Each structure stands twice: as structure tokens, then as C-alpha cells.
Amino acid sequence: MYLARRVLEYAIITCFLLFNILMFGVPRSVFQSWKGKVENEQAIPDFSRYESLYTVPEGEFPLDPTKRVIIVGDIHGMIEPLDMLLDRLSYDSRSDVLVHVGDIVSRGPHKGSMATLAFMVANNVTGVRGNHDQKVVEWRGWIDWIQTLPQGRRWLERTERRWHESNLDVSRAKFWVETQKRTASEEDRRWWKLVPRKWIMFGDHYKIAREMESEDFSYLLNLPLKLYVPSAHLFVVHAGLLSSDPRYPYYDASRQPLARMPTRLGGIDVVDGDEEEVNDAVGVLRKVQEMALMTEIPQNLDPWASLNMRSVQGGKVVKSNHGDPWSNLWNKEMGHCVGFNIEHSNASSKKKHPLPCYPSSVVYGHSAARGLDVKRWTVGLDSGCIYGRKMSALVIGGRKKKLRRLDELGEEEEGEDLDVGSIAYTKGKDVDDAEKSNENVIPFGDNGTARIFSVKCQKPR
Numbered sequence: 001m002y003l004a005r006r007v008l009e010y011a012i013i014t015c016f017l018l019f020n021i022l023m024f025g026v027p028r029s030v031f032q033s034w035k036g037k038v039e040n041e042q043a044i045p046d047f048s049r050y051e052s053l054y055t056v057p058e059g060e061f062p063l064d065p066t067k068r069v070i071i072v073g074d075i076h077g078m079i080e081p082l083d084m085l086l087d088r089l090s091y092d093s094r095s096d097v098l099v100h101v102g103d104i105v106s107r108g109p110h111k112g113s114m115a116t117l118a119f120m121v122a123n124n125v126t127g128v129r130g131n132h133d134q135k136v137v138e139w140r141g142w143i144d145w146i147q148t149l150p151q152g153r154r155w156l157e158r159t160e161r162r163w164h165e166s167n168l169d170v171s172r173a174k175f176w177v178e179t180q181k182r183t184a185s186e187e188d189r190r191w192w193k194l195v196p197r198k199w200i201m202f203g204d205h206y207k208i209a210r211e212m213e214s215e216d217f218s219y220l221l222n223l224p225l226k227l228y229v230p231s232a233h234l235f236v237v238h239a240g241l242l243s244s245d246p247r248y249p250y251y252d253a254s255r256q257p258l259a260r261m262p263t264r265l266g267g268i269d270v271v272d273g274d275e276e277e278v279n280d281a282v283g284v285l286r287k288v289q290e291m292a293l294m295t296e297i298p299q300n301l302d303p304w305a306s307l308n309m310r311s312v313q314g315g316k317v318v319k320s321n322h323g324d325p326w327s328n329l330w331n332k333e334m335g336h337c338v339g340f341n342i343e344h345s346n347a348s349s350k351k352k353h354p355l356p357c358y359p360s361s362v363v364y365g366h367s368a369a370r371g372l373d374v375k376r377w378t379v380g381l382d383s384g385c386i387y388g389r390k391m392s393a394l395v396i397g398g399r400k401k402k403l404r405r406l407d408e409l410g411e412e413e414e415g416e417d418l419d420v421g422s423i424a425y426t427k428g429k430d431v432d433d434a435e436k437s438n439e440n441v442i443p444f445g446d447n448g449t450a451r452i453f454s455v456k457c458q459k460p461r
Contacts, residue, residue, distance in 0.1 A: 044196055047141030048134070050303045053294055054224040058231040060126065061097060063448070068398030071099045071236065073381030073391060074130065074365040077108030079115045081391040081457045088455060089395065093123045096398070099227070101365035102130025102238035102307075106204050107386050108460050113208050121219045129223040130238040130365065131307040132205065137220050139199070139209035146194060155191045163202050173202040225306040228294065230287045232396075232445055233358070239319075239366040240309035240326040242299050243333045247315040250333050251353035257292035258333060261285060261340055261356035282340060286358050293360075310367050321369055327362070327378040334359035334377040361445060363394060374442055374452065388459030396450045 061069055070089060075082055091098065104120060104127065105113035120127070129137070147153040159180070168176055177200055181192045195201060209217075227236040235241055243258055244250040253260040299305045305317045313323025337357040365382040367373065372392050373380030385391035444450035 047138040049221055051224040053226045056227055056229045061229045064397050069097045069396040071363050071394040073101055074103040075116055076103055076386040077105050077113030077116050078385045079112040081385050081455050085391055085393055085455045098125045100127035101381055102128045103132045105208055106132040117216050121215055127223055128227055128236055128238050129225055133220055134307055135205040136209045139206045140217050170204055174200045177201050225303055233360040235362045237306055237364050239307055240364055241362050242297055243330050245297050246312045257296050258355045258357040289357055290360050327375055331375045331377050383454055385457035388457055390454040391457055392454040394450050
């Protein structure tokens with residue numbers, strides 16, 4: 001009797017609800033709740049969080065013979081070679097400015113990545129974001145987001161527990177994840193759909209993102225894609241930059257920033273004006289032109305290109321080594337710069353299509369396959385430490401600072417861990433006799449010099 005009465009009650013309620021839906025439609029609040037649930041399952045936020053450009057004040061990048069700027073190539077968590085390199089250079093965080101070109105973590109030992117990140121945070125090291133750093137940033141953003149969703153924290157913890165219980169190596173993470181997706185319950189399948197496509201949980205990037213402290217995350221978030229140093233006419237970027245849009249001729253004044261330049265500024269004639277005023281005007285105009293490279297060339301506005309570019313093929317930026325290395329194009333076009341007195345330069349220059357510009361330099365990493373790649377206006381510092389080759393640094397200024405002898409570091413043979421390469425740029429340059437005897441001296445900037453130092457690495461097991 002009781003059961004029959006309960007069935008009758010439920011039947012009456014169901015009929016009442018169906019009648020209201022037919023007469024008035026689905027209640028708006030209910031519809032919005034259902035709709036929101038469906039949309040939220042598909043609306044995955046953008047976790048990139050790029051900081052495009054940081055302009056470095058002169059005080060943060062001293063061009064001073066008694067002070068040094070040390071720019072180090074890709075580290076990839078190889079903390080021991082980094083320590084060796086900085087020891088060799090007698091690095092002092094109180095007086096030296098240390099800069100990195102990105103990819104400070106991942107691919108090397110996990111503990112090394114965490115130690116490298118801690119070192120960068122503790123010393124507030126200036127640098128740019130690399131493509132591997134970017135993956136860590138995105139994973140941390142996703143982890144923080146998924147835990148804000150109802151039951152998200154529980155699902156993540158449950159999934160992480162299953163992964164740890166599998167006792168599989170990081171290299172098997174992709175296989176494990178794909179297996180989980182195929183065999184997941186309907187509820188878990190909805191959660192797996194919230195993992196962006198082609199992202200592999202529990203790889204090294206995920207592990208770093210999960211374990212790093214909030215201050216580590218803030219440090220990575222604050223790394224820009226590019227550094228611009230006006231006082232040195234220098235850019236630092238992880239992968240590369242272009243000095244012109246490769247889809248058009250480099251001398252096309254309607255499209256290319258280096259192909260056009262005003263000859264007057266604030267009433268000052270940069271051709272016939274007072275020398276001091278002209279120098280000031282030229283300095284300002286150079287900065288305007290250099291900033292135009294960052295804001296008017298479409299490829300330089302693309303974060304993917306800043307993080308991945310290696311070559312230009314068919315007018316397009318590619319991440320492979322096929323095509324023309326972007327550094328070749330940069331150096332070729334900087335070689336056409338003849339200054340702002342273009343009429344006088346045209347009369348005396350043998351260059352075809354001279355450009356009204358002054359050259360600027362780029363220091364970068366990312367291209368380990370090309371190794372230490374030193375050209376007149378570009379310096380590639382990824383010399384393949386992660387592959388058991390070398391870790392390299394560019395040292396600007398500080399020629400009076402004494403370097404530590406290798407025997408002070410306990411090395412068995414002098415020169416065993418230090419390699420200055422076979423860079424032959426000193427011939428015919430204005431470098432003093434003491435520097436001419438040192439193979440690692442290269443021209444840098446307008447009239448200065450810099451030095452390259454490398455230490456040997458052991459490939460991680």
C-alpha cells in the first residue's frame with residue numbers, strides 16, 4: 001500500500017513537471033545551468049600568458065670595462081655545467097649581470113631543472129622565455145585551473161595516484177595517458193577532454209610545473225619573449241628575430257622598417273647639424289627604428305616564432321633547419337645598413353640597395369644542431385650541453401676582472417673543461433694586442449668586443 005502511494009505521488013509530480021515544460025518551456029535557470037556545463041567542458045582557457053617585450057634600462061645592462069654582462073646559452077636543467085661555467089668566470093651576483101636565453105629547465109635531470117629554477121629565482125636573473133619554459137608555464141596554468149572546477153582536485157589527485165602506482169618511467173607517460181583515455185569511465189572521459197590536445201600529462205614539463213613553488217611560477221611568468229637593450233642596440237630572444245618581412249624585398253620602403261628612415265628630428269638635420277645634436281638625434285632615431293622591428297614585422301609579433309624559429313623557407317618561418325637560417329638573413333640585411341646620410345652613402349657605397357639604418361645585434365639560443373653560431377651581428381649560444389657537448393656564455397665588458405684558474409677548481413689539466421672555440425673575428429679589428437692573442441674575442445656592437453667561453457658537458461643518463 002505504501003509503495004503504491006509513493007509511485008502515485010512520483011507520477012503526479014512527473015506529470016506536473018512535463019505539463020509546465022510543455023506550456024512554458026525549460027526554466028531559464030535550469031537551461032543556463034545545463035548549457036554552462038556543456039560549454040565549460042569545452043571552453044579550455046588560454047594558458048600561454050605571454051609577456052612580449054621588456055626594454056632593459058641602461059643601469060641593468062652596464063657597458064662598463066669594470067663590470068660584466070654574462071649571457072648564458074640553453075641550460076636545460078644542466079646545473080653542474082652551469083656551476084662550472086660560472087665558477088670559471090668568477091661570477092659574482094653582486095656585481096655581474098647574468099642573463100639567460102631561455103630553456104633553463106626540462107630535458108636534463110629533473111633535480112637539475114628544479115635547482116636551476118631555484119637559482120634563477122634566488123638571484124633574480126634576467127632572461128627570456130624558451131619553448132620548454134613555455135610548456136611548463138602552460139601546464140602550471142592548467143593545473144591551477146583544473147583544481148578550481150568542482151571535483152577537479154579530486155580527479156587530478158586520483159589520476160596522479162594511478163600514475164604513480166603504475167611505476168612507469170616518464171618516457172611511457174604518453175602511452176599510459178592514451179590507455180587511460182580509452183578505458184576511462186564516462187565521468188573520467190569528460191575530465192580527460194579538458195586536457196588540451198597533444199598535451200601529455202606526467203611528462204617532465206608537467207612534473208616541473210606540479211612541483212615548483214609559486215615564486216618559481218611567477219618568475220617564469222615574468223620572463224618576456226624578447227629583451228631589448230637600447231644602450232647596446234641589442235636584442236635577446238630564445239629562437240630568433242627577423243629584420244624584414246621575408247615575403248617582400250628587404251628594401252621595400254613601404255613594408256620594411258629598415259628601408260625607411262626620416263632625416264630630421266625635432267628640427268635637427270642629421271646630415272648637416274651640430275655634431276652633438278646629430279649624435280643625440282641619431283641615437284633617438286636608432287631606437288625608433290629598432291622598436292619598429294618589434295612592432296611592424298608580423299613574424300616578430302608571433303610568440304610561436306620567437307620561441308621556435310630556426311629558418312625561413314618560402315617566405316615562412318619554420319622550426320626546422322631546412323631553408324635559410326634566420327641569422328643569415330639578419331646579417332645580410334644588417335650588412336646593407338649605411339647610416340642615415342643615405343645620399344652620401346649611396347655615392348660612396350658599392351652595396352646594391354643600401355638601407356638607411358644602423359646595425360643591431362641579436363643573442364639567442366634554441367639551435368643546438370648548429371652549435372655555437374657566431375656571426376658579426378648574431379651570436380647563437382646553444383652549443384648542445386644537453387647532448388653532451390658544451391655550455392657557452394657571451395661575456396661583455398669586465399676585461400679587467402681576473403678569471404679563476406682551472407687548478408683552483410680542482411681540474412687535473414689546465415684547459416680540460418674550457419673551450420674558447422675557433423672564432424676568428426679578431427683579425428683586422430680594433431682589438432688590443434692582449435686580446436688578439438685570445439681566440440675567443442669577437443667584435444660586438446658598433447665598435448666593442450666580447451668574449452665567448454664554453455665548458456664541456458656530460459650527456460645526462
